[in-house]
Amino acid sequence: MNEYIPVLIMLVLAAATAGGMLVATSLIGPKKSFVDKMEPFECGESPIVSSKLRFSIKFYLVALFFVIFDIEAVYAYPWAVLFKDLGMFGFIEMMIFLTILAIGLIYVWRRGALEWD
Amino acid sequence: MGLKNRKYGVSPEPSREPLDSEAAERLLGSSVLVTKLESVVNWARKYSFFLYPFVTACCGMEFMSVAGPKYDLDRFGAALPRFSPRQADLLMVVGTISHKQAPILVKVYNQMTEPKWVFAFGICAVSGGFYDNYATVQGIDTLIPVDVYVPGCPPRPEMVLDGLMKLQEKVAKERWSDWPRGAAPVTDATKITEC
Numbered sequence: 124m125n126e127y128i129p130v131l132i133m134l135v136l137a138a139a140t141a142g143g144m145l146v147a148t149s150l151i152g153p154k155k156s157f158v159d160k161m162e163p164f165e166c167g168e169s170p171i172v173s174s175k176l177r178f179s180i181k182f183y184l185v186a187l188f189f190v191i192f193d194i195e196a197v198y199a200y201p202w203a204v205l206f207k208d209l210g211m212f213g214f215i216e217m218m219i220f221l222t223i224l225a226i227g228l229i230y231v232w233r234r235g236a237l238e239w240d
Numbered sequence: 241m242g243l244k245n246r247k248y249g250v251s252p253e254p255s256r257e258p259l260d261s262e263a264a265e266r267l268l269g270s271s272v273l274v275t276k277l278e279s280v281v282n283w284a285r286k287y288s289f290f291l292y293p294f295v296t297a298c299c300g301m302e303f304m305s306v307a308g309p310k311y312d313l314d315r316f317g318a319a320l321p322r323f324s325p326r327q328a329d330l331l332m333v334v335g336t337i338s339h340k341q342a343p344i345l346v347k348v349y350n351q352m353t354e355p356k357w358v359f360a361f362g363i364c365a366v367s368g369g370f371y372d373n374y375a376t377v378q379g380i381d382t383l384i385p386v387d388v389y390v391p392g393c394p395p396r397p398e399m400v401l402d403g404l405m406k407l408q409e410k411v412a413k414e415r416w417s418d419w420p421r422g423a424a425p426v427t428d429a430t431k432i433t434e435c
Contacts, residue, residue, distance in 0.1 A: 159423060159432065
C-alpha cells in the first residue's frame with residue numbers, strides 16, 4: 124500500500140492546484156456585471172428578436188434569377204469540358220438550351236425585372 | 241477618436257514608490273523572491289492571452305499565418321483561440337468593421353470577462369483604411385477602447401508579433417485601478433445597468 128502514497132500526494136496536489144487557480148481568480152480577478160454582459164452569448168446577436176422580420180419582395184426575384192442562371196452555368200461547365208467528345212450534336216443541344224434561357228432573359232429584361240426600383 | 245483618453249490607458253505612476261524588495265531578499269537569503277501581487281498577476285496575464293478572433297475580412301489569412309507554426313503566436317503565450325468571449329481576454333479585431341457589424345463587435349466586447357484587451361489588427365480595424373465610405377466604421381476605437389494598433393494591409397506577421405509584445409509591455413505596467421473597464425462607451429444606456 125505504501126507505494127501508492129506518491130499517487131495520493133499527486134492527486135491532492137493536482138486538485139489543490141486546480142482549485143487554487145479557481146479560488147485565486149475569483150478573489151483577485153476584476154469583475155463587473157451589467158445587463159448586456161450577462162445575456163446569453165449568441166455570437167454577438169441579440170438572443171431574443173421578433174420573428175416578424177420584413178424584407179423587400181424584390182429579393183425574391185433576384186434569388187429566383189440567380190437560381191436559373193446558376194443552373195445554366197452548372198450545365199455549361201461539363202459541356203465545355205466534354206466539348207470535343209460531344210461534337211456537333213452536343214453543340215446544337217446546348218445552343219437550344221441557351222437560346223431558351225436567352226429568350227427568358229430578354230423577356231425579364233424587357234419586363235423590367237432586372238431593375239431594382 | 242475621443243476614446244483615446246487616459247481612462248483606458250495605463251495610469252501615470254509618479255507617485256509610485258520604488259519597490260524595496262531587496263532588503264527583504266537579503267534578509268531571507270537568495271532562495272526567496274519578494275514581489276508584489278500586482279506584478280505577479282501582470283506577469284501571469286501578459287503570458288497567457290486567450291484570443292477571441294473576431295475575423296471579418298482578408299486580414300484573417302494573415303492571422304492564420306501568424307497563429308500557425310511558422311510564426312507561432314504560441315511563443316508569446318497567446319495561442320489558444322477561444323470562440324466564446326467568456327473564456328477570452330484578448331479581442332483580436334481582424335478586418336473591416338462595417339456599421340452593420342458594429343453592434344455585434346460591441347456586444348462581443350461587452351460580454352468578455354475582465355480583464356480584457358483589444359488588438360486592432362490591420363488598417364481597416366485601425367482607421368477604416370481605404371474604405372473611407374458610409375458603410376465602414378472609421379476605426380474601431382470609435383466603438384470600444386483599443387490597446388494596440390497594428391496597421392498594414394495586411395500587417396506582416398512580424399508586425400503582429402511586435403504589437404503583441406507591445407501589449408505585453410503595457411500589461412506589465414498596469415495597475416489594479418485600471419480594472420474593471422466595464423461596458424463599451426457606445427453601449428445602449430438601458431443595457432449597462434449593473435446586475
